[in-house]
Amino acid sequence: MSTSIVKDPGESILSRFDSLDIESLKISARDGCKVMKWSIILQLAFQSIGVVYGDIGxxxxxxxxxxxxxxINHxxxxxxxxxxxxxxLTLIPLIKYTFIVLQANDNGDGKLELPxxxxxxxxxxxxxSKLEKSGFAKFVLFFVTLLGTSMVIGDGILTPAISVLSAVGGLKEAxxxxxxxxxxxxxxxxxxxxxxxQRLGTDKVGYSFAPILIVWFAFISGIGVYNIIKFDPTVVKAVNPMYIIDYFSRxxxxxxxxxxxxxxCTTGSEALFADLGHFTVRSIQISMCSVVYPALILAYTGQASFLRKHPDLVGDSFLNAVYWPMFVVAVLAAIIASQAMISGTFSIIQQSLSLGCFPRVRIVHTSAKYEGQVYIPEMNYLLMLACVGITLGFQDxxxxxxxxxxxxxxxxxxxTSLLALIMIMIWRSNIxxxxxxxxxxxxxxxxxxxSVLYKFDQGGYLPLAFAAFLMTIMYVWNNVYRKKYYYELQHKISPSKLYEITVDINCCRIPGLAMFYSELGSWHPTYLPTLCHESPNELNVFRCVARYGYTDVRNEEESFExxxxxxxxxxxxxDYMILSHANMNIEDITKVDTELPGRLDSEENVNDNVIREENLKEEMERDIxxxxxxxxxxxxxxxxxxxxxxxxxxxxxxxIMIDHAYNFLKNVLRKSDKVFDVPHKKMLKVGMTYEL
Structure with missing residues (x-):
């Protein structure tokens, strides 16, 4: 954790830089884009097999x-x-997601700068410029983004249900x-x-599941090759797209x-991007190209070869070749398949929360090595209840x-639609x-x-209904959150106003150290005047910006206070060193001035500077x-x-939106003291009402 402190103007005779700016100068520009070692990339590639590809696999x-x-008719x-x-498979998971969409990340990868x-x-x-000036365009973009986010979270519910139910359904054959x-x-x-x-975290789950998924991909590719050789090797001619035309003609x-x-066959492709926070672009590209894509192609080709000889066994084509080994591994792989979208859901909610588009929930960082690996207890249990409800409700x-x-x-x-905007505005690709x-x-x-909308009334309505519900929550929270933020920004206490309050002769000092919490990150919260009782002689008010790293936690051994x-x-x-240094510079200028006729006496100026230096030191000791x-x-x-x-x-x-919906979400979710992790024995809450 790092803290930066800025003292309010009023006491200092010199204006000074914000300490956050000074601290930022200490960070090399190269530190933000460190090159990751290949050993770590390969470890992440291994882990990603157990987390990202369970669904599509x-x-x-x-x-x-x-x-x-x-x-099968023909x-x-x-x-x-x-x-x-x-x-x-080639066009969407491999080309689109692995090599195009993954470049649209937030760490600078794939951004092309042109003259x-x-x-x-x-x-x-x-x-x-046109998008920024058009309120309608901004609303449409916001709506589309919320819809896509809600749909991905919906995937986190449907993926476990269909994957596990499909695998366990093979017991009917036993x-x-x-x-x-x-x-x-x-x-x-x-x-x-x-x-x-899930509470174990992506790191442990990934290392535990990755070996099982590797066995799974080895099984499906190996059995695929076996089926191709045994039943119909000529099935490889399906690479000719003319068979697609013939299929539609018939x-x-x-x-x-x-x-x-x-x-x-593309389900789980979005996990490649949603789980990017847990891994890296390069690690996902390596695992996709070297393991997942070849295994899937061989598996589907092998199934097709088997069906060419046994078209009546289409419902059991996957498990028919080697039943029990494949069934066991299939059940394990189905369990892991759910992990991809669950992890992706956690990542997306974390990002939405940081943008003010999701109510406050607890974010647990589960890895000390990889920042993006998170676990959200509240959402984990809600996803579990929804998955169980869908499984019991549909049963099919x-x-x-x-x-x-x-x-x-x-x-x-x-x-695809949003990426087109990124290609034009950020990557500046050729039109x-x-x-x-x-x-x-x-x-x-x-x-x-x-095609999928044709089956809307046959269960297809479910993700849209869930997305509508989730979008309503996100829109209400974001709308009121922004109104509240701008209200606080407009009514914040400026340094000059604070100084006027603190030097008021009617104010009295209450002994102790008071910490006022604010989410604005700039100067003083709106509730400060109601509790500000300061000395009229000294300000002694500081702005402290506390920035926690993702592994930082409060503890008794090293208390925040x-x-x-x-x-x-x-x-x-x-502060004393800066002022002392400025005093020495003034002394040097004075010495030069005394060499010219009609200037102040040199000895008197030196004595004044010595006295000023001693006063500054006494002031520093008094403040401490x-x-x-x-x-x-x-x-x-x-x-x-x-x-x-x-x-x-x-x-x-x-x-309805403010008085009921927003306040309901605010009351049932995490409070400010929980977010800041404030100790209850030393906490005083100040109630205020905003009219928005």
């Missing part, structure tokens, strides 16, 4: 059965579907006594276990509807698959390249979207003594507990 469990739910339809799977006179620069500036009801309850037990271990509307099942992978497909394709299309990107990837995803007092003393000494006395008397933490209400005469929607 287990999609072979249910893709063919979803596509051919009514049976033997060459298998080649058409395989060809669609091959090009969909200021570039046509692309002017286009980017023009588009940015024993006739295994009913659907028993399969559902076994799935529920597995889901509860999965969410219970089946027409049914082929279009089946796209809703084919798109399930077909309807869950319909809902899943809509969520997946919605996220894909929204990502022809942007158009080509939209025509190829955008048109493919639009066709898939039209003790650390703050020490920082205050260091700051006072630093004041801080020590205040510390010895005791510390009180003052936290503003604000209530927001709609202004009189507001419309009904505004009153």
């Amino acid at each position: 287990t999609s072979p469990l249910y893709v063919y059965s979803s596509v051919f739910s009514g049976g 033997i060459d339809d298998i080649l058409g579907v395989l060809s669609l799977i091959f090009y969909t 200021s006179n570039s046509k692309r620069m002017r286009l980017a500036s023009t588009l940015k 024993t006739p006594a295994m009913t659907q009801e028993k399969i559902v309850w076994i799935s529920v037990a597995i889901l509860v276990f999965l969410f219970m271990i 089946n027409k509307k049914e082929a279009w509807i089946s796209l809703g099942g084919i798109v399930l 992978t077909t309807k869950i698959g319909n809902a899943y497909g809509i969520a997946v394709v919605f996220v894909m299309t929204l990502t 022809l390249l942007v158009v080509f990107y939209l025509l190829i990837i955008g048109s493919v995803e639009f066709v898939y979207l039209s 003790r650390m703050l007092v020490q920082k205050l003393k260091d700051f006072i000494r630093e 003594e004041i801080v020590e006395k205040a510390w010895n008397v005791g510390v009180v933490h003052l936290v503003g507990e604000t209530e927001v209400i709609a202004t009189e005469g507001s419309g009904i929607w505004k009153r």
